[in-house]
Amino acid sequence: MTTPPEECRVPEIGSEAPDFELAGHPGQRRRLSELRGAPVLLAFHPSHWDPSWAECVRMYNRMLDFPAICLDTGPIARRYGVADGAAVFVIDGAGRVSWRHTVGVAPPSPNEVAEALSACLPTSVGADSGGWSRRHFVATVVAATLAIALTRRVARAEPITRPRAATTVGSGEAVKLRVNGRELSLDLEPRVTLLDALREYAGITGPKKGCDHGQCGACTVHVNGRRILSCLTFAVMQQGKEITTIEGLAASAGASGDALHPMQQAFIDHDGFQCGYCTSGQIMSAAAMVREAWGPADDDVREAMSGNICRCGAYPGIVAAIQTVRKNPATAQRGQR
Amino acid sequence: MKPFDYTAPASLDEATRAGARPATRFIAGGTTLVDLMKLEVETPEHLIDLNPLGDRDPSLGSVSELPNGGLRIGALARMSDVAWTAPVKERYPVLSQALLAAASGQIRNMASMAGNLLQRTRCPYFRDTATPCNKRDPGSGCSAMQGFNRSHAILGTSELCIATHPSDPAVALVALAANVRVRGPGAQPSAERTMPIASLHLLPGSHPERETVLSPGEVITAIELPPLPFARRSLYLKVRDRSSYAFALASTAVALDIANDTIRDARVAFGGIATKPWRATAAERALIGKRATAAAFRAAADAALRGAVSHRDNAFKVELAKRTLVRALTEVSA
Numbered sequence: 001m002t003t004p005p006e007e008c009r010v011p012e013i014g015s016e017a018p019d020f021e022l023a024g025h026p027g028q029r030r031r032l033s034e035l036r037g038a039p040v041l042l043a044f045h046p047s048h049w050d051p052s053w054a055e056c057v058r059m060y061n062r063m064l065d066f067p068a069i070c071l072d073t074g075p076i077a078r079r080y081g082v083a084d085g086a087a088v089f090v091i092d093g094a095g096r097v098s099w100r101h102t103v104g105v106a107p108p109s110p111n112e113v114a115e116a117l118s119a120c121l122p123t124s125v126g127a128d129s130g131g132w133s134r135r136h137f138v139a140t141v142v143a144a145t146l147a148i149a150l151t152r153r154v155a156r157a158e159p160i161t162r163p164r165a166a167t168t169v170g171s172g173e174a175v176k177l178r179v180n181g182r183e184l185s186l187d188l189e190p191r192v193t194l195l196d197a198l199r200e201y202a203g204i205t206g207p208k209k210g211c212d213h214g215q216c217g218a219c220t221v222h223v224n225g226r227r228i229l230s231c232l233t234f235a236v237m238q239q240g241k242e243i244t245t246i247e248g249l250a251a252s253a254g255a256s257g258d259a260l261h262p263m264q265q266a267f268i269d270h271d272g273f274q275c276g277y278c279t280s281g282q283i284m285s286a287a288a289m290v291r292e293a294w295g296p297a298d299d300d301v302r303e304a305m306s307g308n309i310c311r312c313g314a315y316p317g318i319v320a321a322i323q324t325v326r327k328n329p330a331t332a333q334r335g336q337r
Numbered sequence: 338m339k340p341f342d343y344t345a346p347a348s349l350d351e352a353t354r355a356g357a358r359p360a361t362r363f364i365a366g367g368t369t370l371v372d373l374m375k376l377e378v379e380t381p382e383h384l385i386d387l388n389p390l391g392d393r394d395p396s397l398g399s400v401s402e403l404p405n406g407g408l409r410i411g412a413l414a415r416m417s418d419v420a421w422t423a424p425v426k427e428r429y430p431v432l433s434q435a436l437l438a439a440a441s442g443q444i445r446n447m448a449s450m451a452g453n454l455l456q457r458t459r460c461p462y463f464r465d466t467a468t469p470c471n472k473r474d475p476g477s478g479c480s481a482m483q484g485f486n487r488s489h490a491i492l493g494t495s496e497l498c499i500a501t502h503p504s505d506p507a508v509a510l511v512a513l514a515a516n517v518r519v520r521g522p523g524a525q526p527s528a529e530r531t532m533p534i535a536s537l538h539l540l541p542g543s544h545p546e547r548e549t550v551l552s553p554g555e556v557i558t559a560i561e562l563p564p565l566p567f568a569r570r571s572l573y574l575k576v577r578d579r580s581s582y583a584f585a586l587a588s589t590a591v592a593l594d595i596a597n598d599t600i601r602d603a604r605v606a607f608g609g610i611a612t613k614p615w616r617a618t619a620a621e622r623a624l625i626g627k628r629a630t631a632a633a634f635r636a637a638a639d640a641a642l643r644g645a646v647s648h649r650d651n652a653f654k655v656e657l658a659k660r661t662l663v664r665a666l667t668e669v670s671a
Binding site for chain 2: 168169189190191193212213214217220226227228229231232233234236237285288289292293302303304305306307308
């Protein structure tokens with residue numbers, strides 16, 4: 001089957017939005033055209049670079065009183081002219097494209113945002129426009145915001161090349177990180193820590209910011225398989241390394257799908273947490289600690305884990321979880337790539 | 338944090354030249370520097386990352402044998418790696434123990450050996466930019482003198498500063514009489530020098546802002562452990578407020594050479610109580626030639642702390658340090 005070329009073009013402002021069937025529960029399938037009467041926000045994104053994005057859009061949906069639809073790249077994206085990138089569309093209540101932005105490396109230009117906002121002015125409200133409304137205004141503003149947010153996150157697939165001569169990085173240059181097996185290219189100042197780069201720029205929020213001074217261990221990640229504190233190193237220093245966060249821990253040990261890393265399962269089995277804030281750091285620290293040359297005793301675990309603080313006091317469960325993993329020959333030396 | 342530019346040098350030459358500029362800091366593990374930069378206690382305009390040099394020259398980050406029977410530790414070797422290295426554990430257990438008593442597992446994986454030696458001597462007032470500190474802001478006064486000074490030093494202090502040198506491994510290295518190899522900007526070999534680690538750190542004196550004898554642009558390239566057979570009988574004992582991941586209130590590195598029930602040679606150094614890693618030669622002299630008895634250990638401890646100057650909250654450290662030394666000597670001679 002060939003795709004007619006006109007379907008690859010980005011729909012014009014004011015043209016009818018290409019209709020498609022919305023994903024939903026079986027028996028509840030609806031089409032985009034059935035949502036008319038209210039504005040709809042469409043966000044396209046390549047899912048491979050940011051698993052937190054879908055959650056972001058789900059949050060928008062909870063906050064807004066109109067639908068925000070998050071779509072992967074695929075046949076629908078191609079019908080909206082989005083081949084392999086990120087884009088945001090606002091569909092008005094009459095089912096027509098009222099604003100669009102294809103996300104590149106730059107945020108929407110002031111002109112584009114001005115156009116979107118001027119479209120919301122009363123003079124532009126036509127009797128047949130499908131009804132500009134407060135909701136449509138909010139949808140457009142949120143879409144512009146989303147487009148800017150996406151810009152910060154967009155990954156540029158450039159090969160990593162090791163510099164031959166001295167390289168000096170000033171402000172806001174591309175920093176290339178390999179996180180959980182994926183290449184990320186982020187515009188960062190040198191003063192951005194690895195923790196902030198992961199959380200605030202890449203949307204990888206598993207590593208937590210507790211003290212931000214290396215005292216609590218909540219930000220623990222693996223670099224080349226070793227546990228480190230992501231708050232005490234700059235992202236620019238970690239280029240070319242294999243960075244693993246809690247999001248990628250199971251996969252790094254060979255698990256597939258939703259399967260957990262043995263240490264994650266052990267923390268569940270032994271109640272190794274209460275509030276959970278320190279837990280991703282505890283698990284990352286523990287998963288690396290079992291590969292270190294510690295003795296077999298509970299006290300050895302306590303000593304090895306002293307850089308991870310738990311305010312809830314889940315320590316007995318944490319020690320039990322780690323000892324379970326260490327005593328099981330199948331999981332004791334479960335390594336990473 | 339203040340903005341800065343970041344340079345990954347391609348060679349040691351480039352690094353030392355770039356590092357000699359004003360307002361420049363080298364970074365290796367970053368575990369102290371990044372923390373102090375967040376507090377804006379450290380505000381470099383240029384940051385030189387030494388880590389890429391280790392990728393090019395593996396000897397900068399590894400432990401190897403020296404022809405004289407000693408060990409060479411590359412400056413960029415990580416604390417955890419050195420601690421677990423078999424020749425270090427077997428021949429210099431005091432160093433392995435000191436490394437494992439320092440910081441936390443994550444920090445030991447990051448922190449370099451040379452960076453540990455060159456971490457700032459610091460106290461809570463040094464970290465707090467809202468309070469006067471002669472080290473951070475020369476001439477502004479010392480907040481610790483009349484402040485809460487429980488964690489502060491009792492040996493090597495001056496009227497201007499009583500901050501404690503925080504390193505554990507440096508204490509072991511001073512006891513082992515290690516040497517540090519230093520490389521500065523300029524052509525080899527004039528740019529290279531070797532010094533005993535005991536000469537690396539400065540007492541605060543009238544310039545507490547100066548902590549080492551290194552000139553701008555100079556980096557440590559290696560730490561060399563001399564052969565010391567009796568160091569197989571050595572121990573690091575660290576006393577702190579909690580059992581792990583805390584600075585020493587008092588710590589000691591000891592090694593004893595005992596034959597025929599007599600102490601032939603001894604090494605004693607202290608941490609947690611002094612403004613620099615503190616070799617206690619008076620204690621060593623008091624031990625040599627004596628039998629390994631509790632009385633001899635106590636006499637050595639008294640000799641070591643004879644010059645101690647305490648302040649309102651840290652007088653307990655005098656007796657604590659003595660007992661720490663007696664216990665360490667008792668354990669290592671058992």
